[in-house]
Amino acid sequence: MAKVAPSILSADFANLEKEVKKVEAFGVDFIHIDVMDGHFVPNITMGPCVIESLRKVTSIPFDVHLMIEKPEKYIKDFASVGADLITIHCEATCHIHRALQEVKKYGVKVGVALNPATPLCFIENILEEVDLVLIMSVNPGFGGQNFIRSSLKKISSLKKIILENNYNIKIEVDGGINENNAVEIVKAGADILVAGSAIYKSENPGDIIKKLKMIN
Template identity: 50%
Template sequence: MPPVRIAPSILSADFSKLGEEVRAIDAAGADWIHVDVMDNHFVPNLTIGPMVVKALRPHSQKPFDVHLMVQPADALVEAFAEAGADILSVHPESGPHLHRTLMRIRALGKQAGVVLNPATPLSALDHVMDLIDLVLVMSVNPGFGGQSFIESALPKIEAIRKRIDASGKSIELEVDGGVDAGNAGRLAAAGATMLVAGTASFRGGPDRYAANIAALKAA
């Protein structure tokens, strides 16, 4: 299993200087830049739209990993793709037709992901494994940063790892929610390949970013 990689969530960055923050976290060793899009409808909280992603795109060459916590997702997929997203992940519940949404993302030349909330069963993946490049396991209920890790995510990650391995496909297994240096090692051991870390990456300001990411990768 390759070393786990880190996708810092800019939800925890200083929004008054997002461009600088993206450049700093990129230089600090981020593998991807994770963008949490919330609509205050599908999830509580309201974050950023395609215009912000477009404005941030020149600040990093790293993949932009855009998590769409919006309902319906289809109406925004094209806008975020045009703004510079590389990966677009959607929730089965954001519907109405997951298969069609994933087909649309791929038709736009982007990687497609499916997000599983804590209560979303693995069966949501049953008929779309051939369309996805990523499975994102939420280890908190989506909507806010800084929440505590839900332990029941670990066996879920292990089960998804077995499913990915059995498929023979190269699919990223990403985990988001309460990720820190204290549990990063367990998540990697369970089969995660990419960890979304907001608070743990951005804690302490730019002078700490490299050490924060190194600690996550070394855990």
């Protein structure tokens, strides 16, 4: 069964505790937290202080996605406020291996993310270092975009690499996921579905979460 990580990028920022509690009631697996700096992506969202506040109101694992330049400078800050998983973009740092090791130093699970136009060859030499690979299926920065269908081929190719090498790596997919395309995304090899607008803009988010979780 697929795991579901609602993205609070699409939530009501004036009521984040309520928005987290809303999805917590339906047994979600993670809360996906997009951290944007206005440089690596054209948007600015939240920092460690917001995550620290949310950590006090829920025990759901925090899946923290750093869409920031030079993420290695801020890993300690995010690890110390309750991140359970920190994902770094391979495009955002000159020394991705060093940055991944920095995350592991704090006992936090580590992921590496790829933008839609970034090929898998960029991360082949560091797959042994990660717990998760995040495939971006939209260009990062804003919620509500349409799924880029060429991502399906990338997901399938990554799944093949993982199986052939017996890596213990989960594939997470983020961007444009909804109940209409989730089945083929999981079929391609996704383990974790990040959904923002599909959940938070729905009149019945519980139904959407249930449908996503039932996919296998």
